[in-house]
Amino acid sequence: MWLTLWRTFGIVFFVAILPGCLPGHHERRLLNDLLKDYNKLERPTQNESSAIVVKLGLTLQQIINVDEKNQILTTNVWLNFEWTDHNLIWNETEYGGVTDLRINPKYLWTPDVLMYNSADEGFSSTYPTNVVVASSGLCTHIPPGIFFSTCRIDITWYPFDDQKCKMKFGSWTYDSAKIDLQLNNEQGGDISGYITNGEWDLIAVPGKRNTLTYTCCPEVYVDVTFQIHIRRRTLYYFSNLIMPCVLISSMALLGFTLPPDSGEKLTLGVTILLSLTVFLNIVTENIPETSDAVPLISTYFNCIMFMVASSVVLTVVVLNYHHRTPNSHAMPNWVSGGLGQDTQESSSKEALKMPRWIRCVLLQWLPWILRMERPGKKITRKTIMMTNKMRELELKERSSKSLLANVLDIDDDIRQIQAMGSGTPSHNGGYPRLVGRSYEEGGPIVTPHTSFCFNKTRELQNILRELRYITNKMRCDEEVHEIEVDWKFAAMVVDRFCLITFTTYTIVSTIVVMLSAPHIIS
Numbered sequence: 467m468w469l470t471l472w473r474t475f476g477i478v479f480f481v482a483i484l485p486g487c488l489p490g491h492h493e494r495r496l497l498n499d500l501l502k503d504y505n506k507l508e509r510p511t512q513n514e515s516s517a518i519v520v521k522l523g524l525t526l527q528q529i530i531n532v533d534e535k536n537q538i539l540t541t542n543v544w545l546n547f548e549w550t551d552h553n554l555i556w557n558e559t560e561y562g563g564v565t566d567l568r569i570n571p572k573y574l575w576t577p578d579v580l581m582y583n584s585a586d587e588g589f590s591s592t593y594p595t596n597v598v599v600a601s602s603g604l605c606t607h608i609p610p611g612i613f614f615s616t617c618r619i620d621i622t623w624y625p626f627d628d629q630k631c632k633m634k635f636g637s638w639t640y641d642s643a644k645i646d647l648q649l650n651n652e653q654g655g656d657i658s659g660y661i662t663n664g665e666w667d668l669i670a671v672p673g674k675r676n677t678l679t680y681t682c683c684p685e686v687y688v689d690v691t692f693q694i695h696i697r698r699r700t701l702y703y704f705s706n707l708i709m710p711c712v713l714i715s716s717m718a719l720l721g722f723t724l725p726p727d728s729g730e731k732l733t734l735g736v737t738i739l740l741s742l743t744v745f746l747n748i749v750t751e752n753i754p755e756t757s758d759a760v761p762l763i764s765t766y767f768n769c770i771m772f773m774v775a776s777s778v779v780l781t782v783v784v785l786n787y788h789h790r791t792p793n794s795h796a797m798p799n800w801v802s803g804g805l806g807q808d809t810q811e812s813s814s815k816e817a818l819k820m821p822r823w824i825r826c827v828l829l830q831w832l833p834w835i836l837r838m839e840r841p842g843k844k845i846t847r848k849t850i851m852m853t854n855k856m857r858e859l860e861l862k863e864r865s866s867k868s869l870l871a872n873v874l875d876i877d878d879d880i881r882q883i884q885a886m887g888s889g890t891p892s893h894n895g896g897y898p899r900l901v902g903r904s905y906e907e908g909g910p911i912v913t914p915h916t917s918f919c920f921n922k923t924r925e926l927q928n929i930l931r932e933l934r935y936i937t938n939k940m941r942c943d944e945e946v947h948e949i950e951v952d953w954k955f956a957a958m959v960v961d962r963f964c965l966i967t968f969t970t971y972t973i974v975s976t977i978v979v980m981l982s983a984p985h986i987i988s
Contacts (some may be wrong), residue, residue: 470961474871480526480982485488488780491564492561492562492563492564493561493564493567495558495561496561496564496567497567497569497837499556500553500556500567502555502572503570503574504554506572506573506574506575507575507709508553508556509575509644509817510551510552510553510575510603512552517642517643517644517645517646518549518550518577518644518645518649519549519550519646519648520548520549520577520579520637520645520646520647521546521547521548521549521648521649521650522545522546522547522635522647522648522649522650522690523545523546523548523580523649523650523651523655524543524545524546524633524654524656524658524671524673524692525543525544525545525655525656525657525658526541526542526543526544526546526655526656526657526668526671526694527541527542527543527544527610527659527660527661528541528542528660528661528663529541529668529694529696530542530612530619532619532665532666532696533638534619534621534624534752534753535752535753535754535755536612536754537617537618537619537754538614538615538616538617539613539614539615539617539694540612540613540614540809540858541612541613541615541632541633541694542610542611542612542613542816543611543613543633544606544609544610544611545579545592545609545610545611545635545789546606546607546650547576547577547579547605547606547607547608547609548605548606548650549577549602549604549605550602550603551574551575551599551604551605553603554605555602555604556601557601558601559730560688563864564601565600565601565615566598566599566600566601567598567599568596568597568598568599569596569597569599570594570596570597571594571595571596571597571607572594573750573825573833574597574599574605576597576607576638577637577640577645577647578637578638578639579635579636579637579638579647580635580636580638581615581633581634581635582615582634582635582636582689583613583615583616583632583633584613584614584615584616585615585616586613586614587794591611591612591613592608592609592610592611592683593609593611593689595607595608595609595610595637597839599896601861606939613633614806615631615632615633617631617632618631619754620759620837621753621756621758621759621761622759622760622761622762622985623761623762623984624698624753624761624762625681625698625703625704625707625761625762625763626671626698626699626700626762626983626984626986627698627782627984628669628692628695628698629666629695629696629697629698630694630695630696630983631693631694631696632691632693632694632907633688633691633692633694634689634690634691635647635690635691635692636687636688636690637687637688637851639679641683641685641686641687642677642685642686642687642688643685643686643958644908645688646688647675647688647689647690647692648675649673649674649675649690649785649799650987651673652673653673653692654670654671654672654673654692654693654838655671655672655673655692656671657670658672663696663701665698665844666697666698666699666977667696667697667698667699668694668695668696668697669696669697671692671693671694671695672692672693672695673690673691673692674686674690674691674693674726674927675688675689675690675694676689676690676691676800677926681864690697691731692707693904697985700985700986702711703763703896704986706762707745707748707763708747708766710745711745711766711767712976713769714738714741714742714745714770715738715742715773715972716772716972717734717738718734718735718738718773718774718777718968719777719952719965719968719969719972721734721735721738721777722777722781722784722961722962722964722965722968723961723965726784726785726788726957728791729787731781731784731785732781732785732859734780735774735777735778736778738774738828739771739774739775739778741770742770742771742774743768745767746764746767746768749761749763749764749767750764762979762982762983763959765979766975766976766979769975769979770972772974773968773971773975776968777964777968780960781850783960784957784960784964785957787953787956787960788953788954788957788958790949790950791950792946793972795984820949820952820953820956824956828955828956829952829956829959831897832959832963833955833959836959836962836963836966836972838958838962840955895940901949
């Protein structure tokens with residue numbers, strides 16, 4: 467038992483005499499001596515006429531959010547203040563070798579540096595961390611905080627845009643004669659510990675010292691402005707907005723390859739136009755409401771929507787050409803009601819007839835340029851010229867024929883037909899045999915044979931009248947059919963022309979928009 471007591475006493479004795487094991491009171495004494503007469507409202511300078519040099523640095527940890535709609539940048543930032551407090555200098559040997567202290571900033575003088583362009587409700591977003599005070603009076607204060615800063619968003623090249631958001635720091639009450647605010651690092655902000663953002667790439671954080679004179683005060687004020695240069699990552703927008711828009715616009719081009727008889731050409735164009743409108747609404751919800759510039763993607767969407775809207779209009783033209791019939795393009799009933807049947811058919815044919823300039827453009831030159839061929843007809847420059855000449859000759863030939871010859875489509879001798887109808891003398895000095903063979907006292911003699919000939923003449927006239935009606939009807943139907951075929955071919959030409967034109971327009975507009983962007987993939 468005595469042995470155990472001696473051992474315990476020995477251990478306590480050796481522990482008590484070891485250096486550094488005694489309870490320390492130097493730090494407490496130092497704090498009491500430093501803060502006993504310290505006034506935190508006093509500017510801690512050795513000479514009151516000189517300015518306190520405050521060095522400011524910035525460490526960017528993370529870009530939390532970029533609100534384009536409200537133009538606010540949210541960042542996680544550590545500020546780094548350094549200044550020399552001449553009221554906090556001590557001799558380390560007098561206080562047991564204490565080299566530094568950690569003091570709450572509410573007990574010390576701290577520079578009233580704030581972010582001028584703060585969008586926070588409390589304006590100051592920093593956390594009041596302790597100030598590290600060295601024996602030389604050097605104070606280091608590194609307050610972290612979540613900063614909400616205003617940022618002017620330039621949407622000209624959205625979504626291939628770069629944004630440069632500024633964070634302006636300066637003393638709120640001290641001018642340059644009281645506080646000389648300087649950059650801690652000439653390179654700007656520290657980004658060594660930056661956490662990457664999924665939407666934005668950080669390019670650089672340069673800093674600059676500025677001196678300004680405000681209208682409120684004649685003094686010169688100093689501020690340090692850090693510019694956060696970020697670039698939007700476009701992979702999300704390229705795969706979710708641009709590519710669907712390109713695919714939808716290509717579907718609009720397929721509408722020109724759809725047969726007009728399917729009945730879905732117009733529906734397809736209107737549906738695509740509505741789809742692009744939905745995509746444009748999604749874009750407008752994310753960009754700020756400003757009239758300073760038009761976003762690049764909105765320009766591209768407007769170009770594509772213009773193309774789709776034009777395709778809908780031209781699809782209506784194609785359907786109108788394809789489905790032209792005498793019934794759909796005839797004269798109104800109040801106009802043609804008092805006309806005869808032949809006159810009505812002629813007026814319907816004239817209403818359906820293709821204008822000369824449309825025939826020249828859509829049936830001759832444009833198919834020749836597009837290398838299109840009609841069934842059984844090869845369209846070349848030579849055939850176009852020959853067709854025009856044949857049409858002119860046909861018009862001249864028809865104008866030189868009599869009415870009956872035009873109806874029956876035959877060549878005739880006008881003088882013989884007139885002689886047969888009027889009973890005038892023939893070339894041998896007599897009358898035709900249909901009138902009579904003998905004369906008495908200068909007039910023809912009517913015989914039974916002559917009466918039979920007159921009856922046969924009336925029957926022939928009736929037969930000719932019926933033949934003329936049938937021939938006119940058949941010719942009119944054939945001409946109407948040919949005109950309808952011409953209109954359908956004109957619709958095919960318009961479809962082909964629109965397909966080539968709008969395909970070229972879509973490709974060129976897409977390439978121009980992409981190449982005009984500062985960067986495409988990042």
